[in-house]
Amino acid sequence: MDNYFNGREVHKSLFLDQQLFEQEQQRVFAASWCYLGHDSLIPETGDYFTATLAAQPLAMVRQKNGDIVVLHNRCPHKGVKVLAEARGNVGRFMRCPYHAWTFKTDGELLSIPVKKEYDDCDLSSCSAHKGMQPVAAVRNYRGFVFVRLSETGMGFDEFFGESLSTLDNMVMRSPQGKLRVVGQPLLHKHRCNWKMVVDNQTDTCHPMIAHESSAGEAIRLWKETGDQSQPAPMAVELFSPFMASYEFFAGMGIRVWPNGHGHTGVSNSIHKAYTGIPGYWELMVESYGEDQARAILDDTRHNTVYFPNLMVKGPIQTLRVIRPVSAQETIVESWIFELQGAPVQLLERTVQYNNLINSPCSMVAHDDVEMYERAMEGLHSDANEWVNVARLFEPGETYDQTRVVSGTSELAMRNFYDNWQNLMRDDHAPRSN
Ligand code: FES
Ligand SMILES: [Fe+2]
Structure with missing residues (x-):
């Protein structure tokens, strides 16, 4: 199999095959360029934050010079x-708990206990002498820290291009142009392949169906039993857009960028109708002036998918990292x-949004999880080897430019799978920096 994506379908092995998982x-x-963490997690000198990326244990550490x-x-x-x-905080230096080498x-x-016992071994020629190794490439973009583990690959600016506008918008929603992570992430383990969760982010034809039993029921209950002379409770306000029509989702638009990135909610979104906060x-006007403040707040893009595994919702200030565990298991971190x-x-x-929509106790997230798990079961069927992503396919379409299409198109998924396939090809030669 050298072709996992044929333009309108992806092969089911993308979701099931552990060998493919390890290659990817x-x-x-x-x-x-993968998101590691936000720099507000480590404000003070010596603060650190750890995470695992591509099976590599990593730590980001704040230095004395900032x-x-x-x-x-x-x-x-x-x-x-x-x-x-x-x-945590490392203090003045880091110390290994096994034999107390320090860094x-x-x-x-920095030091090794009884170092003179290494005098004759030419330790400086051992790789151990290099200390704890830095990753190949790091970029702190407005507080969002990204890393590329491979020595070769695309530069940061080329990899993301115009897609960084989603992060820009989220930052500028702060009158001070600054974000701060609050608390710990919510962790939700899914028994499915990580790409199903990514795929779901731009799947605008499922909410009114899959979430009917949660969001639809909440709205119905409010209509039947709530005091309609009062504003709807925040939970109902947050749930309501899930039941919007196909026409609504089509009208809100999808934008794709090169290298697998894309977002829903170009001209409208489910985040648009929230009530104003006094x-x-x-x-915002004081900080940015009226015109720019309006432009910032009118940009209500919905889900931005940063290839491969970062999802950002700027207007509600949440971010999810989709962490692959195995071909059949994924942890979703919601910050x-x-x-x-x-x-x-x-x-x-x-x-409240994060609790209602993204947490393991969410009423809405379970609808999606049920679908992912059933898909993992259903895909074992030999009846059909392919998963269809052909909605609003245009013959001859390419994935190398920024484009805006109908919000019910599956172009953002095709854009993602095309980039995935390009990187996975056996003959793929990493591009130089
Ligand atoms: S393993 Fe770290 S000091 Fe020995
Ligand atoms: Fe959903």
């Missing part, structure tokens, strides 16, 4: 993970952000 860790994840260094979280002596917690905050080897508009300098009600809405 190297060919897709290591060669791409820079962020991303290291392979592995002692150069015998391989022990040096920083064991999700977050500067940038990973450089005082927020005035603060929330505070817009610094904005009224606290915005953060309250963000917290």
Whole structure:
């Protein structure tokens, strides 16, 4: 099989095959710019945050000069993970708990107990002497820290191009132009392949069907039993757009960018109709002027998919990292952000959205999880080897340019699978920086 994506269908092995999963860790994840974490997680010198990417244990550490260094979280002596917690502070230096080799905050080897016993071994020619190794490439974009593990691959600006406008917009929703991570992420384990979760983000023809039993029921209950002279509760306001019509979703549009990125909600979105928060508009006008403030807040793009596994919702300040565990298992991490300098009600809405929609206790997320798990079962059928993504396919379409199409198109999925396939090809030669 050398063709997993034929333009309108993807092969089912993308979702089931563990060998493919292991190849994609190297060919897709290591060669791409992947989001690691937000720099507000590590505000002070010596603060660190750890995560695993493409099976590599990593740590980002705040340096004395304010820079962020991303290291392979592995002692150069015998391989022990040096920083064991999700977050913490290393103090003045890092110390391996096994034999107490120590390292500067940038990973450089600082000391070894009874070092004279290495006098005759020419330690400086051993790889252990290099200390904890930095990753190949790091970029802190307005607080969002991305890494590329492979030495070769596309540069950051070329990889993301105009798609960075989603992150720009999320940052500028803060009157101070600053975001802060709040709390710990919600973790939700799914028994499905990670690409199903990505695919779902631009699947606008499922909400009114799959979420009818949750969002639809909440709306019905409110209509039947709520006091209609009062504003709808926030939960109903957040649920309501899930039951919007095909025409609504078609009209909101989808934009795709090169290299597999894309977003729903070009000219309208399910986040548009939220009620205003008193005082927020005035603060935004004070910071940006009326025209720019309006442009920022009118940009209500819905889900932005950054290839391969980052999902951003700017207007509600949430971000999800889709972490592949195996071909059949995925962990979805949902993070929330505070817009610094904005009224606290915005953060309250963000917290409530994350709880209602993204958490393991969400009423809505379970509809999707049920579909992913049933798909994992159904795909074992030999009746059909292909998964269809042909909706609004245009003969001759290409994936190398920014385009806006109907919001019910599956172009964003095709754009994603095309990039995945390009990276996975056996003869794929990494492009130089
Ligand atoms: S394994 Fe780290 S000091 Fe020995
Ligand atoms: Fe959904």
